[in-house]
Ligand SMILES: Nc1ncnc2c1ncn2[C@@H]1O[C@H](COP(=O)(O)OP(=O)(O)OP(=O)(O)O)[C@@H](O)[C@H]1O
């Protein structure tokens with residue numbers, strides 16, 4: 001019976017057979033001395049596509065992609081010099097066959113042969129990184145497919161539906177004129193209210209079309225189009241709005257303006273759905289060679305709002321920002337509520 005066996009006391013740390021553990025570990029183990037690997041377990045060498053014997057002795061700079069060398073050497077020196085004890089970071093290694101291996105490294109300063117060295121643990125995160133990249137490509141594809149579809153719908157609603165409604169309104173207006181004779185008052189009143197209804201319907205169709213594909217963006221430019229969107233939003237949801245400095249630089253590519261517009265649209269939707277705010281502020285400025293956009297609400301803040309599983313709004317905003325080379329931060333605002341900060345570096349104007 002298991003419960004009847006004598007139990008050995010726990011091992012003291014020095015008695016743990018670490019060698020066996022290190023050699024069989026599914027994580028990579030390594031030691032770097034004087035910038036070269038002086039120990040690696042089979043798992044670590046295999047991450048680079050080498051046998052252990054041929055891997056040991058390699059210089060660390062020769063094991064990573066050229067664009068990673070500076071960071072790897074910098075991190076190495078910071079620990080060897082004692083500036084920091086340990087660093088955890090991700091980098092890109094180069095395998096024997098030239099393929100890239102994405103590594104998650106955690107290594108700290110140790111003594112080895114009386115000299116400062118690094119002892120580290122590594123995980124191969126290539127699959128995770130590739131899955132993230134694939135997800136990003138998919139998100140981008142869905143977004144551009146959706147953008148095309150929205151543009152098609154917007155045209156359909158604006159041109160076809162809008163056109164039909166206008167002709168109908170024109171005909172009803174004729175009925176109004178022809179029923180002004182005495183005896184036709186009842187018909188005249190009905191036709192009159194029908195004209196009003198048609199007018200409202202035309203305006204609704206226009207605003208649906210505009211939401212699908214902001215027609216304001218091309219003729220007005222980004223700044224005024226955003227101002228208009230924020231003002232409409234405030235009016236629709238009963239929120240105070242403050243808009244300032246909306247002079248966006250000339251010559252932004254249309255696709256860039258559209259991505260920024262969509263980011264703001266998505267953020268406004270979040271304000272309406274989650275913030276319980278009474279005010280939104282939009283500020284647009286060009287400063288130090290960059291377009292700066294700030295959208296802030298005075299609501300309850302992101303941490304207080306209940307999280308919904310499977311939400312993609314923030315993810316898609318981040319992807320749109322990435323797509324146009326902008327940085328995006330969304331978090332607590334200086335005076336409560338939630339704040340969105342977008343910074344888009346602008347290409348220097350041609351001399
Ligand atoms: N302005 C805001 N004020 C308060 N909470 C917010 C605000 N913006 C976002 N949040 C919080 O962040 C969460 C994630 O936002 P996100 O836009 O990704 O998802 P969602 O709006 O819930 O769903 P969807 O995928 O339809 O956008 C929200 O569920 C909400 O809890």
Ligand SMILES: [Mg+2]
Nearest residue numbers: 269270313314
């Ligand atoms: Mg959302």
